[in-house]
Amino acid sequence: MTVLLKDHAKLMQAVLVSGEIIGRKKLQKMIYIAKKVSFPFHERFQFHFYGPYSEELTLRVEELCNMGFLNEIKEKKGGYFQYRYTLTDTGKEFLSLNEVEMPFLQDCLEDMNEQNARFLELVSTVLYFDNLSKEEVTDKVFTLKSSQRYTEEEIDQAYAYIAALKAKLN
Amino acid sequence: MLYSAEKLSEEKVFKDPVHRYIHVRDRVIWDLVGTKEFQRLRRIKQLGTTFLTFHGAEHSRFNHSLGVYEIVRRIIDDVFAGRPEWNDDDRLLTLCAALLHDLGHGPFSHSFEKVFDFDHEDFTQNIVLGNTEVNAVLKKVSPNFPQQVAEVIAKTSAKKLVVSLISSQIDADRMDYLQRDAYFTGVSYGQFDMERILRVMRPQEDQVVIKKSGMHAVEDYIMSRYQMYWQVYFHPVSRSAEVILTKILHRAKQLYENNYSFKNEPLHFYTFFTDKVTLEDYLKLDESIILYYFQIWQEEDDDILSDLCRRFVNRNLFKYAEFDPAKEYKKLAELTRLFEKAGIDPEYYLVVDSSSDLPYDFYRPGEEEERLPIHLLMKSGELKELSRESEIVDAISGKRRTDHKLYYPGDFLQDESSETDIKRQIRTLLEI
DSSP, X not given: OOHHHHHHHHHHHHHHHHSOXXXXXXXXXXXXXXXXXXXXXXXXXXXXXXXXXXXXXXHHHHHHHHHTSEEEEEEEETTEEEEEEEEOHHHHHHHHHSOOOOTTHHHHHHHHHTSOHHHHHHHHHHHHTTTSOHHHHHHHHHHHTGGGTOOHHXXXXXXXXXXXXXXXXX | OOGGGOEEEEEEEEEETTTEEEEEEEHHHHHHHTSHHHHGGGGSBTTGGGGGTSTTOOOBHHHHHHHHHHHHHHIIIIIITTOTTOOGGGHHHHHHHHHHXXXXXXXXXXXXXXXXXXXXXXXXXXXXXXXXHHHHHHHHHOTTHHHHHHHHHHTOOSOHHHHHHHSSTTOHHHHHHHHHHHHHHTOSTTOOOHHHHHHHEEEOSSSEEEEGGXXXXXXXXXXXXXXXXXXXXXXXXXXXXHHHHHHHHHHHHHHHHTTOOOSSOOGGGHHHHTTOOOHHHHHXXXXXXXXXXXXXXTTOSXXXXXXXXXXXXXXXXXXXXXXXXXXXXXXXXXXHHHHHHTTOOHHHHOEEEEGGGSSOOOOOOOTTSSSOOOEEEOTTSOEEEHHHHOXXXXXXXXXXXXXXXXXXXXXXXXXXXXXXXXXXXXXXXXTO
């Protein structure tokens, strides 16, 4: 199997072990966090208005939907649309023939999937600035994410959450 | 006089085929253009391997960087100046970030980054913040100025309006490269009325918005982006060249890891092979160096490396077939098996390439806040997302189009001097 399909297969594996992922933003943040804690996802992320975002990931998910490997359900929620992702039977069959080995992925993604998108946005922002001190990161969160009004307690929780995720890998 | 406020005694102009003239009056900008790191961009093509399809596409990242600077300069000086939402203290910061936004790009950077697993954006940061001529110029403005410029380029600056001028869904970067790439490739798709768009741009606290009256000009821009994507950026022949380039780099790395003895030591590549690239090494690399190695590697004893290099240098590219991964992944497995049997290494000669593999994007309405969309400023002062007002944009952004191709060496498969039966089976499967 070529490298390109391996990258697609890894995303399918991520959706499979998560069961269902509700929300594109959540999907983006889950994969970013997984990548940062060392799972071998290759999608490139950049910092955007709402935090780390990968156009490559968006396109790959679109490709998987077009291939019939991922099921996307669009639903109206309040004033905006929300998307739900699950793996189709064809996708499951493909994965069974093209196994992807990522130990501990299920444990980590299930855990992330139980968190809300707002918290994952904070966690991913903290990880994006992991080269900075906690004080500098806090400052970044307060200035770049001022509209989200994160508190210092939430930032502490984000750090604790990252440590707990990394502990799962050891 | 403060260095940041210093003006040249006479305005300097660069003739430019897209914007006619690029005007420089600020001493800082003139000094930045003269640095060796910025001059290096002359030796890096804007469109990588596209020149093998569109022979005019030889323009460099130097041209583009000046173009982005010029667009931002016009927005600031001609449209934003004097508006209460715009802080003119940010003028120099914005111009510097516009000029330097692509500084970390290397030769054929897309393939290079993929194979050697790095991000040119990190090198942009290192050049701006490291021991470089660019850093020395920026530091003369103020000790903290390089950091401010770096943050705008990385999109992590708190000055979101400044960031959005250089990087958003309707930014100076895209407006320049669409027009420039269209001009140099010779296609007519990249045309849109930029002057009109600039006139209807309005600064807001954290983003640039577009007056509703300018919606049709923006529709044209979105259409142009869509057409350029499919007609130029994702042209299957350019992708073929990109596939071969990527495979050459993979092969050279693989050989190095297997202690292969190169006839001529690939000195410039060693730190890439060992993942220990320094800024100094990186800045030494340009396209002429890469093409030099491709030339000499044609004489290497390794059949795969020499063949791939000959293909790239002489434009004997891979052929391609449409590929539907969902319906044909079993066929791909069979093809892989047959390629192996025929003695043609599928790792290098049977490649699936897909649209997600490209560094270009479509307009996204950002329905779930994945990224900021283009906002129209209504007469009432309300903001509305573009695709909710424009049927044309809605039609394009709502429809997903993806594409996959399977690349293979047509000449190898037509060569009946060996493994005739297997090659026939392969040709039947590929329907060629």
